[in-house]
Amino acid sequence: MFSELQSHYLFADRFGRPGKGNDKGKVEGLVGLIRRNFLVPLPHAADFAALNERLLVDSRRLGDRLRGHTETIGARLARDQARFHDLPPTPYDACEKQPGRVSSLSLARYRGTDYPRGMVPLAGREDR
Numbered sequence: 001m002f003s004e005l006q007s008h009y010l011f012a013d014r015f016g017r018p019g020k021g022n023d024k025g026k027v028e029g030l031v032g033l034i035r036r037n038f039l040v041p042l043p044h045a046a047d048f049a050a051l052n053e054r055l056l057v058d059s060r061r062l063g064d065r066l067r068g069h070t071e072t073i074g075a076r077l078a079r080d081q082a083r084f085h086d087l088p089p090t091p092y093d094a095c096e097k098q099p100g101r102v103s104s105l106s107l108a109r110y111r112g113t114d115y116p117r118g119m120v121p122l123a124g125r126e127d128r
Helices: 002-009 022-038 048-062 073-082
Strands: 107-110 113-116
Touching: 022 048
Parallel strands: none
Antiparallel strands: 107 113
């Protein structure tokens, strides 16, 4: 099913970096930096759209560079966005569909387990 999703949206899988536990600390540090610089004291704006625009402008002002790269993160994002493809005209429904029945106790059976109606797990996730 994941291969179908990749084929529909034309992307290659590239997941987290195993063995790079320091990534999380950097993200948490950046969240703290953003909070201290842009959210304290509490910003005032006419509405959420104005607040989001202000935060976007402020965040681009940082111009962070990752170690080993000459471009800022913002410049790399703009370059990446220029290469994005348009999304397909129809979305891909990434789920497993099976006909079934709900019992008189409002339980639906999925892969040998009964679940309350509406609570059937995502395909392949029930054993994790």
